[in-house]
Structures are given as structure tokens and as C-alpha cells.
Amino acid sequence: MRTIIQDNKEKNEFLVHRSVFTDKEILARERASIFNKCWLFIGHETEIPNVGDYKRKKVGGRNLLFVHSQDGEIRALYNTCPHRGALVCRENEGNSRVFRCFYHAWSFKNDGQLVGMPGKDGFPEGFNDEGTKNMKVVNRLENYRGFMFVNFDDNAVSLDEYLGNAKEYIDLVVDQSEHGLEALGGVQQYSVRANWKLLAENSADLYHGMPTHKTYFDIKQAQDPNLKKVQLEGKGRSLDNGHGVIEYVAPWGRPVAQWTPIWDDDFKKDMEKIKARLVEQFGDERADRIANYNRNIIIFPNLVINDIMAVTARTFYPTSPGYIEVSGYALAPKGENDAHRLARNNNFLEFLGPGGFATPDDNEALELCQEAYNNNQEVEWNDISKGMVRGEENALATDELQMRSFWRHYNTRLQQSFKEEKEVVHK
Amino acid sequence: MTRNTIERQDVIDFLYTEAKLLDEWKLKEWAALFTDDGTFIVPPIGEPEAVPTNSLYYIHDNRSRLQERAERLLKKEAHVEYPHSTTTRNYHNILVNGLNSGVITVECNFTTYRTKREVVDTFIGRASYELIQQDNGLVIKNKKVVLNLDSLRPHGKISLIL
Numbered sequence: 002m003r004t005i006i007q008d009n010k011e012k013n014e015f016l017v018h019r020s021v022f023t024d025k026e027i028l029a030r031e032r033a034s035i036f037n038k039c040w041l042f043i044g045h046e047t048e049i050p051n052v053g054d055y056k057r058k059k060v061g062g063r064n065l066l067f068v069h070s071q072d073g074e075i076r077a078l079y080n081t082c083p084h085r086g087a088l089v090c091r092e093n094e095g096n097s098r099v100f101r102c103f104y105h106a107w108s109f110k111n112d113g114q115l116v117g118m119p120g121k122d123g124f125p126e127g128f129n130d131e132g133t134k135n136m137k138v139v140n141r142l143e144n145y146r147g148f149m150f151v152n153f154d155d156n157a158v159s160l161d162e163y164l165g166n167a168k169e170y171i172d173l174v175v176d177q178s179e180h181g182l183e184a185l186g187g188v189q190q191y192s193v194r195a196n197w198k199l200l201a202e203n204s205a206d207l208y209h210g211m212p213t214h215k216t217y218f219d220i221k222q223a224q225d226p227n228l229k230k231v232q233l234e235g236k237g238r239s240l241d242n243g244h245g246v247i248e249y250v251a252p253w254g255r256p257v258a259q260w261t262p263i264w265d266d267d268f269k270k271d272m273e274k275i276k277a278r279l280v281e282q283f284g285d286e287r288a289d290r291i292a293n294y295n296r297n298i299i300i301f302p303n304l305v306i307n308d309i310m311a312v313t314a315r316t317f318y319p320t321s322p323g324y325i326e327v328s329g330y331a332l333a334p335k336g337e338n339d340a341h342r343l344a345r346n347n348n349f350l351e352f353l354g355p356g357g358f359a360t361p362d363d364n365e366a367l368e369l370c371q372e373a374y375n376n377n378q379e380v381e382w383n384d385i386s387k388g389m390v391r392g393e394e395n396a397l398a399t400d401e402l403q404m405r406s407f408w409r410h411y412n413t414r415l416q417q418s419f420k421e422e423k424e425v426v427h428k
Numbered sequence: 429m430t431r432n433t434i435e436r437q438d439v440i441d442f443l444y445t446e447a448k449l450l451d452e453w454k455l456k457e458w459a460a461l462f463t464d465d466g467t468f469i470v471p472p473i474g475e476p477e478a479v480p481t482n483s484l485y486y487i488h489d490n491r492s493r494l495q496e497r498a499e500r501l502l503k504k505e506a507h508v509e510y511p512h513s514t515t516t517r518n519y520h521n522i523l524v525n526g527l528n529s530g531v532i533t534v535e536c537n538f539t540t541y542r543t544k545r546e547v548v549d550t551f552i553g554r555a556s557y558e559l560i561q562q563d564n565g566l567v568i569k570n571k572k573v574v575l576n577l578d579s580l581r582p583h584g585k586i587s588l589i590l
Contacts, residue, residue, distance in 0.1 A: 093474070185482060185483055185484045186472065186475060186478060186482055186483030186484070187471075187472025187473075187475055187478055187483035187484040187485065188472075188484075189472075189484065189486070189580070190473070190578075190579035190580060190581065191579065191580035191581060191583070191584050191585065192579075192580065192581040192582050192583070192584045193584050194547075194582070194584065213507065215505040216500045216503050216505050216506050219500075219503075219505075220496050220500065324582070326581060327584075331484040339481050342481040343480060343481055346480060346481070346484060346485070346488065347488060347493075349484065350484075350485065350486075350487065350488055351493070354484070354486060355486060355580050355583075355584065355585040355586050356470060356485075356486035356487040356585075356586040358496070358497070358500055360585070361508040361585040361586075361587040362506065362507045362508050364508060364584050364585050364587075365507045365508040365587075366507065372545070
């Protein structure tokens with residue numbers, strides 16, 4: 002047993018031990034108890050819309066092939082040859098009925114089934130009767146409203162149950178479009194020299210908004226003199242299974258249907274139509290939530306869906322305690338007209354992504370945390386207490402409840418890992 | 429409009445001057461090299477001709493956005509570049525076309541090194557420019573930077589101007 006979280010409700014203090022950001026043994030436990038057990042985002046169904054479409058994906062440290070098989074099913078295959086192990090598919094994406102390993106030329110249909118290899122007479126009849134020579138399929142692949150997840154634990158609960166009440170917030174994101182969302186091309190593959198949990202925290206942290214992103218808000222201010230009226234205000238909520246959300250108003254335009262003066266009047270009319278359609282479909286209250294409220298959603302452990310000045314999904318995975326690989330997606334309503342789409346994408350790029358005016362400063366903040374954890378021996382605890390004093394049911398979007406939700410669940414999984422080990426040792 | 433005779437060397441000197449301004453963090457002066465309708469774009473890696481409505485660019489700046497980019501990076505609150513990183517830009521394999529036409533097109537390979545906190549990141553790729561003559565000098569109408577990388581790892585960001 003090892004204390005990594007101090008959750009002191011009497012003192013209204015919540016502390017996280019900094020070793021969780023630097024310790025290799027902790028990372029090994031995270032791999033075993035979190036990444037091998039939880040639902041992990043692999044991609045959006047619209048990335049492979051046609052039969053034969055495929056994309057290579059790295060998920061939970063595995064090399065996967067996300068493929069729309071000939072029978073119409075979407076599958077995740079382990080991208081490794083059952084023969085000698087080589088990576089079978091080397092293109093990042095494409096369309097193919099067959100994947101062929103170049104090493105000994107074993108060929109597989111796009112559902113993974115072995116269809117041929119040279120020198121067949123050297124193998125017994127019924128060599129693949131049990132299917133062990135097919136490319137292995139990830140057994141658990143499930144879809145929630147276009148967001149597709151894999152789970153490497155065959156006994157895991159369903160995705161639906163795992164997402165729990167986080168689904169309410171995913172619904173609010175997807176419902177902005179009549180025809181669903183689609184993933185744009187150009188998925189941003191970048192990195193941060195910091196621990197993965199720092200990005201989970203940072204992605205749903207409104208408290209850092211003003212100090213870290215002052216230059217962005219300065220630019221917004223210059224574009225719209227009335228901006229001062231709109232504050233960053235809203236609520237934070239702890240969700241099931243370590244998920245968490247903040248929902249709030251903010252001073253940026255939202256391409257769903259919150260106009261801002263940098264956009265022209267035609268666009269304003271376009272957005273009024275969208276808003277009217279939302280009101281008709283969902284009623285005033287829900288339409289207002291969809292159009293005017295922002296949402297930063299943490300799906301435990303490593304997916305963030307942010308419905309802010311544009312919609313982004315980001316997933317990340319640690320290759321070491323101090324380094325993560327990040328994939329950043331842009332999502333947008335299917336069938337959106339070009340002018341609207343361009344305005345959306347420009348809104349995205351003004352803040353988000355490796356070339357945006359905000360994301361690089363987040364990256365820097367995380368890297369400076371990681372660097373200063375060199376002092377962990379003497380300075381041991383991070384403080385995640387903000388808003389506890391208000392009572393968790395009154396948490397503001399600028400509080401840290403959504404992070405405590407993450408950490409409380411994280412702690413449950415890590416404590417289970419410590420406990421199991423102790424039992425093994427004592428046997 | 430009268431045009432001066434522009435030689436290949438003038439174009440090369442102009443590019444080297446641009447690189448020097450960026451290396452010296454004279455970013456307002458860099459922005460001033462652009463026409464009033466100038467653009468600066470960085471397409472997604474592996475998709476140099478991506479359609480910006482279907483694919484997300486890294487950078488898709490119109491003239492006002494590139495001005496904001498330059499001015500932002502000079503502020504102390506542009507945390508990622510405070511204190512400023514040290515950069516070294518090299519342009520190679522320069523091809524100049526259309527010297528005698530209204531728009532001079534230039535293509536070159538580039539290598540940009542950025543160092544901060546004892547970590548060096550290397551950006552490599554190909555830049556293309558559309559230059560025009562204005563007020564007896566050259567100005568940039570469009571600049572496009574294609575990264576010849578597999579991903580932004582381990583760089584993690586394009587916080588500097590490429």
C-alpha cells in the first residue's frame with residue numbers, strides 16, 4: 002500500500018503525490034491496471050467511411066489497423082504478422098482488400114483472415130483451422146455515436162456502461178449536427194515532454210485559462226470590444242468511472258451557433274438558422290446548451306473531447322513517465338458548407354493545435370511541471386483542492402472537481418494494483 | 429507599374445534577410461515583409477495539397493492572423509517562447525522562377541533548429557514563396573511551409589515562425 006492521493010474532506014484539501022508523474026514503477030502499474038483495462042479511443046468511424054478503408058493507429062502502445070472490412074464491419078486488427086511478427090501494413094492509410102506482409106508474403110483479407118502464403122506444401126492440411134494464423138482481431142471494439150473505442154480486456158464492461166453519465170455530454174456535442182460529426186483529415190500527431198496525466202488535467206482546466214492564455218484573450222479583446230461582458234463562467238461535474246466535465250460560457254465565437262463580430266453578417270444569418278433548427282429539435286434550454294455552452298470532457302483515462310471554439314478530440318499515451326504521444330482530431334458537422342467550415346477551422350487554429358496561439362503555451366506549462374518534478378524528493382504534493390470548500394455539488398467550471406473525479410478513480414485502480422501485488426507476495 | 433530588374437541574387441538575399449529577421453526575433457519587421465493580403469500557411473504533414481475545408485492545417489494565417497502571430501510571440505505572456513528560444517534557419521536548394529514576370533516564385537529546402545532548455549528540435553521541409561515587387565523592393569504575397577517530417581514528435585509544437 003502506498004499513499005498517492007490525500008482526499009481530506011474535512012480540511013477541504015486534495016493532494017496528489019508527485020511521484021505519479023515520474024516513477025517508472027507507477028507507469029508499469031498504469032499500463033497493467035489502466036491502459037490494459039479501460040476503453041481507449043481508437044478513432045472516429047468517419048475516418049474509414051468506405052469498405053476497404055484503413056488507417057494505422059497506435060492505441061495503448063499497440064500497433065493497430067483500424068479497418069472497414071469487406072463485410073461492412075469496422076474492425077481493429079493487431080498489425081503484426083501471425084507468422085514471424087513483422088508489421089503487416091506499412092502505409093499510414095489507404096484502401097485495400099488485402100494486406101500482405103512483405104517478409105514471407107503471407108496475405109490477409111481486410112478482416113484479418115489468412116488467404117495465402119508461398120510454399121503451402123510445407124504446412125499441414127488444416128494448418129489454420131483454428132484461425133490462429135489470421136491477423137488477430139481486437140475482441141472488444143465498440144462505438145458510441147461515432148467515437149470508437151477498443152478495450153484489451155475481454156471481460157471489460159460494455160462501452161455504454163463504462164461511459165455512464167458522460168454520454169449526456171457526448172450527446173450534446175454530437176447533437177449540434179443533424180447528420181452527425183465527421184473527423185477532418187490532418188490528424189495532428191505531436192508530443193509533450195510531460196506526464197500523460199498532466200494533459201488530462203490541463204484539457205479540462207478553466208482555472209489556467211486567463212493566466213496561461215492571456216495573449217489569446219488579448220487578441221479576442223481587440224477583435225471584439227464588447228468582449229468584457231462575457232466571462233468564463235459555468236459548472237464543473239464529476240462523472241462516472243473517472244470521467245469529468247466543465248460546462249461554461251466563454252468569450253469566443255462557437256461555430257455551432259454563437260456568433261462573434263469577426264464573422265460577417267451572412268454567417269450570422271447562417272448561425273441563426275442553425276440555432277432555430279436546434280430549438281425546434283431540442284427545445285430552448287437544450288438548444289441554448291448546445292449552441293452557447295462550451296464543454297471540456299475528460300473520458301478516463303486518455304481521451305478529451307473539447308467542444309469549445311471548435312470541436313477537438315485528443316488522445317495521448319505515455320512512452321515514458323515524462324513523454325507522451327498525442328493525436329489531436331478536429332471534428333465538424335457532416336455536410337457543413339465551405340464558408341462555415343473555414344470559419345470553424347480558423348477558429349480552431351487560433352487557439353488549438355501545435356501551431357495555435359494557446360496549445361503551445363499549455364505544452365510549455367506541462368513541460369515546466371515535469372522539469373520541476375526534479376524537486377520531488379523535498380516537495381512532494383500537488384494541490385487539486387480548488388472548489389472543495391464550496392461543496393462538490395456547487396463546483397464552478399473554474400474549480401478542480403473534474404480533475405478530482407479523474408484522480409479519485411485513478412487512485413482506486415492504483416490501490417487495487419498495490420493490493421493485488423501484496424496478496425501475491427503473501428501467498 | 430514599373431518594375432526594377434530583379435536578379436536571382438536579389439531574391440536569395442531577400443530570403444536570407446527574412447531568415448535573419450526571424451532568427452533575431454524581429455517579428456514585426458518579418459510581418460512587414462508581407463503584402464496587405466499576404467498569407468502564411470503550414471499544411472498537415474503528408475498532405476501538402478490538402479483542401480483546408482476537409483483537412484486541418486497547422487497554420488492557415490491571413491494577413492491579420494500572421495500579424496497577431498508575430499506580435500503575440502513578442503509578448504512575455506507567450507510563455508512557450510519566453511524566454512525566447514534560440515533559432516538558426518538555413519535555406520538551401522533555392523529555385524527561382526518568373527524573375528521577369530509579375531509574381532516571382534521561389535522554392536527552397538529549409539532546416540530550422542530551435543533550442544531551449546538544452547533541447548534542440550529540428551524542423552525540416554520545403555518552403556515556397558510568391559514574391560512581388562512593391563515600393564522598389566520585394567514583398568511576400570504567399571508563403572507556404574511544407575514540413576518533411578513524420579509527425580511533430582518530439583518537437584510537440586510549432587511555436588516559432590517557420
